Amino acid sequence: MAEPARRQEHLLVVDDDGRIRQMLARYFEDEGYRVTTVDGGKAMREAMARAPVDLVMLDLMLGQGENGLDLARELRADSDVPIIMLTGRDDVVDRIVGLEVGADDYIAKPFHLREVLARAKSVLRRKAPAAVSEESAAKMIRFDGWQLDLDRRRLLRPDGSDVALTTGEFDILAVMARHPGRVFSRDMLMELTRGRSLDAFDRTIDAQIARLRRKIEADPAQPELVKSVRGVGYVFTGKAG
Amino acid sequence: MAEPARRQEHLLVVDDDGRIRQMLARYFEDEGYRVTTVDGGKAMREAMARAPVDLVMLDLMLGQGENGLDLARELRADSDVPIIMLTGRDDVVDRIVGLEVGADDYIAKPFHLREVLARAKSVLRRKAPAAVSEESAAKMIRFDGWQLDLDRRRLLRPDGSDVALTTGEFDILAVMARHPGRVFSRDMLMELTRGRSLDAFDRTIDAQIARLRRKIEADPAQPELVKSVRGVGYVFTGKAG
DNA sequence: GCGTCTTTGTAACAGTGTGTGACAACCTCC
């Protein structure tokens, strides 16, 4: 089936398993795509820098202690390139990945190549018309009249106005607001927001919490939404709904 | 000081690695817990059916194609039993998903047994007094016109104004107010609020009670809400409703 | 590329919360 002369779309496959790289590359090249395959984050960054990419297919479980989620977040920080996650796990993982980093679709391993192709086409079609088309219900967390939009990474005040949160501030709030009433240690917050663990005497989280409070609390000295639990950590005390 | 005959708490360890099962079983049994160990989902279901379980410690990477996250979700569907997940060192995805599925805490392998014990105590302490489900309606305790909001960690006076309680003060009041009329020994209060036991001649609890009274009693010298029981401890005498 | 602006990590300092020992007041039992 000859493809009409069309700009060749460029796929980047990130997977530590050579067989999968080869399988995907062969199949998509047959389908008329240009395919680059890499085995990890470093190579991915290099490939991204070298040539524009239209779609990234990213394995969630990479070897070498690399984490697909981190790479996805990294990609999202830089660009709007569509991302399809490859995962061996079930729908729960995929949902989270979607929430966390804004991947566009997912495919569970083992997969059928025909299905991968269908998803890839679908994602490319959706993304192509410039602006992010909003077909899925936005994932929203509501509390005390506020709205935290996980897809758009925005926080809206009860009056609808926008709060300008930085990436770090947003990540901490997102993790905590998803579990009101649960106490998070600083270490947990560090791991959940950026996959690093905290070393002793690190005040990073405290500083971020302070900045966050300054933006979302009526009186930062008497916080109502993010409270401290002495000797343990922080807890989100907003009321869902 | 003889420990009051307290119900032995029952732990269920789910892990496919026999050495880990044995290590955890030995350690927690030494600490006075009853421990059951199983190696997979089937045995887990059987154990759960056989005897009530107070805490499940669940490995996320089970052999035989079994998925710890599925088991966690399955547990959550049926019950509110606290869950601690055992995860790989840097599998952030698993942790996020685990929390999302409803696990209460996670511990990265390899772990220190002392830390596991501390987490277990902490989870049991927070879960024990009535199932505090995360997204359920606000948990409120009312007494004599006062309102203690456990989710928001706030105390409101009859006139609706806010009382600024510290973490420690709030925890003690929360524990006692949940069980009006029941007498708590200092040791019990220490255990329930911070998972440590009290050593001899420790005046910590007394000091906290004094500070608490100063904030909530009309006349701290003639307490109406938190009374002393000489030779035993303290009792909350607020009238529910 | 370069300079500029934003975001983040870190150190320093101030303020708050808590544990501890001392002591006074109190209770109970003899």
Place this chain on the structure above:
DNA sequence: GGAGGTTGTCACACACTGTTACAAAGACGC
């Protein structure tokens, strides 16, 4: 009434947290 033990309170030291300022790192526009 006195002894011995228990409780309330205070003061103080120390640990924990909030906040600010500044430097480093990163993002952005040109």
